Structure formats: structure tokens, C-alpha cells
Amino acid sequence: MNFNQLDFAVYCIGLLSSKLGMSQTDVYDRLKRFNILDGYIIKGYEPLHTFGSDYIADDLISYMKEKGALA
Secondary structure, eight states: OOHHHHHHHHHHHHHHHHHHTOOHHHHHHHHHHTTHIIIIIITTHHHHTTSOHHHHHHHHHHHHHHHTSOO
16 A cells, blocks of 8 residues: 555545434444455555545445445
8 A cells, every 4th residue: 555545544434424414433444344445545546536525425435335345
């Protein structure tokens, strides 16, 4: 993981925390436990980071639901 990917991951955690009304720690734990952080956010950094915040949040929330990280 390089600095840009790390910076983007932190951004995504903060964004999801705001959108979902959850603590950043809880968001991080769910992303990590369901392999979304490494397997989707970091792995998909190149295309994901080019989109706007609303798209990123909606995409990640949808993926979290698909993986069972959200009800």
C-alpha cells in the first residue's frame, strides 16, 4: 500500500462514518473484517479515487451490504 492508497482509505472511512452515522473505528473494523478495505478499496484504488464522494459512498455502502458488513 502506498501513501495515496492509504490516504484514500482514510478518506473512505471518514466518508462512510459520516454517511452511516457510525464511528470511524466501527467502519474500519467492518471494512477490515469483511476484506473490503484491502480487497476492494485498496485493490480498486485506481478507478475508485477518480469518482466523486457521493458515488464512492453509495458504491461502498452497496458493496458492504452485498458482503454482509451492513444489514
